[in-house]
Amino acid sequence: MDNFSKFQTLKTGDSKLTTGFWANRVNDYMGIIFNLEEALLSNDNAARMLNFGIAAGEVEGKFHMNEWSDGDCYKFLEGCINQYAVTNDERILTVINKYIPWIEASQEEDGYIGTQTLLTDRERWTDTENHELYNMGHLLTMACIHFEVTGDERLFNVAKKAADYLWVTFSPRPPELSHFGFNPSQIMGLVELYRLTNNENYLKLADIYTQMRGENPAIGGDCNQNHVALRDETHPTGHAVTGAYLYAGAADVYAQTGEKALLDAIERIWNDLIKRRIYITGGVGPQYVGYSDRGDPVYEAFTSEYNLPQRVAYNETCANIAVAMWAKRMLLLTNKAEYGDWMENILFNAGISGSNLEMTRYFYANPLAHKAHHHIEPTFGQYSHVPNERFFTFDCWCCPPQLLRTFTGMPKWIYAIAEKGVSINLFAGADLDTKLADGSQVKIVMTTDYPWDENVKIEVVDAPKDGIELTFRIPNWCNKATLDNQKIASGMHTIEVQKGQVLEIKLPMKAQLYAANPMVEQANGMCAIKRGSVVYCLESSDISNGVSIDELVISKDTLFTEEAIPEFPYNMVGLRADLIRRPQGDKLYYPILEDQEKVSVRFIPYFSWANREEQDMGIWFPRA
DSSP: OOOOOSSEEOOTTSEEEOSSHHHHHTTTHHHHHHHHHHHHTOTTOSSOTHHHHHHTTSSOSOOOSOTTHHHHHHHHHHHHHHHHHHHOOHHHHHHHHHHHHHHHHHBOTTSOBOHHHHTSSOOTTSOGGGOHHHHHHHHHHHHHHHHHHHOOOHHHHHHHHHHHHHHHHHTTOOGGGTTOOSSOHHHHHHHHHHHHHOOHHHHHHHHHHHHTTTSSTTSSGGGGTOSSOGGGOOSOOSBHHHHHHHHHHHHHHHHHHOOHHHHHHHHHHHHHHHHHSOOTTSOOOOEEEEEOTTSOEEEEEOOSTTOOOSTTOOOOHHHHHHHHHHHHHHHHHHOOHHHHHHHHHHHTTTTTTTBOTTSSSBOSOOOSEEOTTSOOOTTSGGGTTOOSSOBSSOSSOOHHHHHHHHHHTHHHHHEEEOSSEEEEOSOOSEEEEEEOTTSOEEEEEEEEOTTTSSEEEEEEEEOOTTOEEEEEEEOTTOSSOEETTEEOOSEEEEEEEOTTOEEEEEOOOOEEEEOOOTTOGGGTTEEEEEETTEEEEEEGGGBGGGOOGGGEEBOTTOOOEEEEOTTSSTTOEEEEEEEEEOOOOSSSSOOOOOOOOEEEEEEEEGGGTTSSSOOOEESOEEBO
16 A cells, blocks of 8 residues: 655664764663563563463463553563664673563464463453553564564564454454454554555554444443544543554554545544643643543543643653654654654653653653652552652553663654655754665764754765755744754755755754643643753752742743753753742641742753652742
């Protein structure tokens, strides 16, 4: 079939990180991999490679913890493969190869694979919460990348056999299975498998899964994006991870089929999301338990419009990254800057705040405020997983491998290719060495310390004789950008470039105060600070004179000066400012007291919070 996307995702390994922000985050990739592997081999963790070992008869024990464990193990392996593709480090391959025989041995004769049923008395396809399709979907994606990078067919054969089983099971559209598809990573995985095999059944099945939504709304309802047919939906609803995976998968299906109704639907849903239901950090899904706009019970969910609380915000790391995955696909489909702007915003903020700076400890939820001495205890469902301390092992361990595969897969976020050229989706220190559809070689070297530094240098090292089209995005926050010293507007740009050409882009950035729509009651009359795409927060240890974070208010004419953060790595930029102290009363309500002295504070990037001792944190501050 034709491809209706303006740009295509790179082959894994055709780009690699070199210097700067994203390269720094995976510099110690073996330390990160070994740390995650240790958790996956823990008896207490919720995601366990050990379950595959038990299925293979090489490990003693019983199935433990979550039904989605297999999928999280596959995500870990995907992250490893991404890094192997750019380093050829045999230590990574050794890690991957340990688990391939276990996975092969876990597959049943007809192609079904899932330790959560194989090792228990659960029956297949009896409960959407068993996450069978989620697990198999991540298997398909991981196996495709493994085959693409290594040429090793073992996991690829497992994936094809599983996909063939799914085709036999679901293509007849049995009514009793019409509500299945919860956490639908299988749609993206099937399209990926179709692209490598040209087996039309895989694409047809991916589309069937989008058509099944709404066929049996009594089961799952909005929580499963099942109350309304996807093509008729008006807004994002239900579980935020499963929703974003569905919308991203639908984008993949559209890229192959060109069905306008599908694109119209996911554009309509996207527009509602960014107008009414997303945080300034790019976080989504603030509600752990509640009801949808249509009255269906939901959890880990998008909320009703403009309901964006701060301290109890759930904003699961996996959901934030899933929306970035959706945004990336929409950018490649449409070449509209808005998608790239939000993708970047998520990736520099709520997409990565779930990990500490060393990528060894994690948060599941990503609130916008925290009180060190007034914890929200997880005694009621709404507050489940509110982060008080970063974890190593956990009772829901989906986010660490999601972060790994995002960080190591970043080269495929940065660049994309088209028939006649290349797209730069994110400014980063990264090299590209790939071929266009006609076989022409293209090499690009990009150097920058963005988002801390304004300078981006792009060198076209190799290109066809007639040159190529180079597409790039000037972020919407930058109104003084220049290309080779000539002013250039924000938005998407496509220019002709030749071999040997060097481009210099400057993106002047300074601290900027932002306000929220007045309908966002939790932030009405308050300000947040961004510098470029990076949202900033304040932690108590960065406030002088022992003043409480709750006493601080901010004036619209506050001046910010940039300074280093010596206790943090990666040459981050901190923001120094004088805020106003407004003393608090000691009762539930009190008359406003007179403003007091100026207080010196230092703001740090939001994603770097909770990397020191536990303390108060906030993003939004009352306007003076």
